[in-house]
Amino acid sequence: QKEVEQDPGPLSVPEGAIVSLNCTYSNSAFQYFMWYRQYSRKGPELLMYTYSSGNKEDGRFTAQVDKSSKYISLFIRDSQPSDSATYLCAMSETSYDKVIFGPGTSLSVIP
Amino acid sequence: NAGVTQTPKFQVLKTGQSMTLQCAQDMNHNSMYWYRQDPGMGLRLIYYSASEGTTDKGEVPNGYNVSRLNKREFSLRLESAAPSQTSVYFCASSERGNPYEQYFGPGTRLTVT
Numbered sequence: 001q002k003e004v005e006q007d008p009g010p011l012s013v014p015e016g017a018i019v020s021l022n023c024t025y026s027n028s029a030f031q032y033f034m035w036y037r038q039y040s041r042k043g044p045e046l047l048m049y050t051y052s053s054g055n056k057e058d059g060r061f062t063a064q065v066d067k068s069s070k071y072i073s074l075f076i077r078d079s080q081p082s083d084s085a086t087y088l089c090a091m092s093e094t095s096y097d098k099v100i101f102g103p104g105t106s107l108s109v110i111p
Numbered sequence: 112n113a114g115v116t117q118t119p120k121f122q123v124l125k126t127g128q129s130m131t132l133q134c135a136q137d138m139n140h141n142s143m144y145w146y147r148q149d150p151g152m153g154l155r156l157i158y159y160s161a162s163e164g165t166t167d168k169g170e171v172p173n174g175y176n177v178s179r180l181n182k183r184e185f186s187l188r189l190e191s192a193a194p195s196q197t198s199v200y201f202c203a204s205s206e207r208g209n210p211y212e213q214y215f216g217p218g219t220r221l222t223v224t
Binding site: 097103 | 115146151153154170211216
C-alpha cells in the first residue's frame, strides 16, 4: 500500500462548480498537510498547508484534515478554467522531516 | 528574484552516458531537494541537503550522486544513465525546518534511450 493515495482522475467539471479533491494516507504520524498545484510542464507551487486537524480557508480554496480517518480534502469554490491543473497532496511527520507526495489528481474546468 | 532555476530544460542521453543537472536558488534557503516525477508515481525524493555541506539519501537514490556546491547551488549527477532514469527532474528549496513550503524549479525533462 502506498503511503499517500489520490484518485488520478482526470476530473472534469463545468466552470463555477465546487470541486472536491481528496487524499488518503496510512501513516498516522503525519502532522503537516499540504496541497500543491502543478500546471502542465511547470513545477509544483504551494497552494496551502495545514498543521494537524481542522480546516483552513484561503479565498476560493479550503483545506480540510480528518486525522481520525486519515483523509484530507481540498475544496475549490466557483471553479475557473485557470484552476485546470494537477493537484498534489503532500505530508510530513514533523517540520524537519521529508515530505511525501501523492501522485496527483488532474483537474479540468470547462468554460 | 528568479526563484529556483534549473538547467538544462531538456536532455536526451544514450544509455551509459553521464550528465549533471544544475540547480540554483536565490532565496537564501538552507534546504534543497532533488525529485523525480513519473506518471502515476508522484514526486519521489532522490536526495536532499538540509544545509550547505550536508546531503542525505531520499527514497530513490540509486544511480545518482549530488553535490551541494554552496548555499545557492545543488547539482544532481547521473554517472551511467539507464532508460529507467527517463523522467522529469525537479529541484526545490525551502527554509530549514520548513519543508512544507518548498519552492520548485521548472524541471528538466530527461530521456535516456
